[in-house]
Amino acid sequence: MGRLRHIIIGHGPAGVYAARCIRKRNRDDDILLLSDEPCLAYSRILLPDYIAGRVSLDRLWLYPQSYYDEARIQLRLRTKITSVHPEQRAVTTENGETIPFDRLLIACGGLPILPGIDGLADAGAVTLKTIADAQAIIARVKRGSSVLVLARDLVGVEMTRAFCLMGLRVTYIEWGDELLPHIIDPATAEELALRMKAAGVQMVVGEGIHRVEKSDSAIVVHTSGKTLRGDTLAVAVGKTPCLNWLESSGIATNRGILADERLRTNHPDIFVAGDAAEIYDPAARKRKLLFGWKNATEQGELAGANMSGDTREFVVTYTPGLKQIFGVDIRHRWK
Numbered sequence: 071m072g073r074l075r076h077i078i079i080g081h082g083p084a085g086v087y088a089a090r091c092i093r094k095r096n097r098d099d100d101i102l103l104l105s106d107e108p109c110l111a112y113s114r115i116l117l118p119d120y121i122a123g124r125v126s127l128d129r130l131w132l133y134p135q136s137y138y139d140e141a142r143i144q145l146r147l148r149t150k151i152t153s154v155h156p157e158q159r160a161v162t163t164e165n166g167e168t169i170p171f172d173r174l175l176i177a178c179g180g181l182p183i184l185p186g187i188d189g190l191a192d193a194g195a196v197t198l199k200t201i202a203d204a205q206a207i208i209a210r211v212k213r214g215s216s217v218l219v220l221a222r223d224l225v226g227v228e229m230t231r232a233f234c235l236m237g238l239r240v241t242y243i244e245w246g247d248e249l250l251p252h253i254i255d256p257a258t259a260e261e262l263a264l265r266m267k268a269a270g271v272q273m274v275v276g277e278g279i280h281r282v283e284k285s286d287s288a289i290v291v292h293t294s295g296k297t298l299r300g301d302t303l304a305v306a307v308g309k310t311p312c313l314n315w316l317e318s319s320g321i322a323t324n325r326g327i328l329a330d331e332r333l334r335t336n337h338p339d340i341f342v343a344g345d346a347a348e349i350y351d352p353a354a355r356k357r358k359l360l361f362g363w364k365n366a367t368e369q370g371e372l373a374g375a376n377m378s379g380d381t382r383e384f385v386v387t388y389t390p391g392l393k394q395i396f397g398v399d400i401r402h403r404w405k
């Protein structure tokens with residue numbers, strides 16, 4: 071086979087590990103990494119500590135620019151892909167440029183969900199996914215001000231931790247009936263709630279959220295039992311793959327982009343990896359989205375190998391990650 075042109079959409083861990091793997095296997099193929107973000111790939115895991123001022127910006131980067139230069143991985147930042155054309159083997163940028171490929175990896179991750187709560191869409195809530203989000207949060211909150219965190223995932227707990235370290239007055243409002251029931255067991259949830267309270271967090275669990283209002287002076291959240299006021303509202307109730315830009319592509323999607331065991335989509339030269347991929351889990355006999363850093367790197371690497379000609383199959387494993395938040399050991403499959 072001659073020299074191939076690989077295009078990777080998305081410069082998160084799945085995209086970076088795929089590019090690395092393709093280059094390790096092949097000295098000559100062209101690799102083009104496309105990202106709609108303006109910066110080098112970074113650790114999203116460290117963003118809460120960056121917000122809290124515990125980690126500086128320069129510690130976030132995964133690789134310096136020199137790594138890409140030496141590995142001959144061409145990087146195009148601020149480049150949003152708006153459509154994929156499998157038959158023409160090309161992608162189109164938002165500026166209308168067409169870029170051809172031989173093999174394509176879609177590693178576009180997911181976006182934070184904003185739930186359909188009355189008034190929420192107009193409340194100017196902050197979410198956390200990118201460095202830009204983190205910088206917007208830093209610019210918004212002032213020491214001593216109050217934050218309401220509407221949460222149902224670990225990003226919400228991590229944001230709460232960061233806000234406590236910043237000396238803010240924090241209210242954690244769980245969107246579900248219990249604290250993170252789909253992520254941690256009841257005993258861990260109880261311990262975590264106690265530690266969060268001890269750190270000064272007002273915990274509101276099991277009250278639901280009926281309505282959000284924004285006035286000039288505050289954001290007001292109405293639960294079944296309380297009226298809560300804050301200067302800022304942060305939302306972290308999960309994420310979902312962003313698929314609308316693929317609508318006319320013919321690439322099969324469901325909750326995520328459908329992947330076979332080799333992480334191919336319904337087009338054999340188009341692959342998917344990371345938070346955007348929906349895989350079939352034979353043990354559970356159902357399709358799943360597997361979120362998390364480790365999953366993204368593993369899938370990225372496997373997709374990169376298969377784009378280079380391997381026929382490796384992805385096996386779902388359930389080894390949980392371990393993370394300490396508020397001093398509590400949390401074993402998790404990241405959600």
Ligand SMILES: Cc1cc2nc3c(=O)[nH]c(=O)nc-3n(C[C@H](O)[C@H](O)[C@H](O)COP(=O)(O)OP(=O)(O)OC[C@H]3O[C@@H](n4cnc5c(N)ncnc54)[C@H](O)[C@@H]3O)c2cc1C
Nearest residue numbers: 080082083084106114115151178179344345362363366404
């Ligand atoms: C605050 C925070 C803390 C986290 N902590 C942990 C943790 O402790 N442990 C853990 O396992 N996981 C954690 N995660 C989750 C983890 O970061 C994600 O699961 C992982 O980044 C997914 O990698 P990915 O490569 O699939 O996608 P992403 O990292 O989401 O990268 C996708 C990239 O593609 C870009 N993109 C999307 N669409 C397009 C397009 N059309 N054109 C061009 N570019 C596009 C996006 O802007 C983004 O840069 C955390 C996430 C956050 C936000």
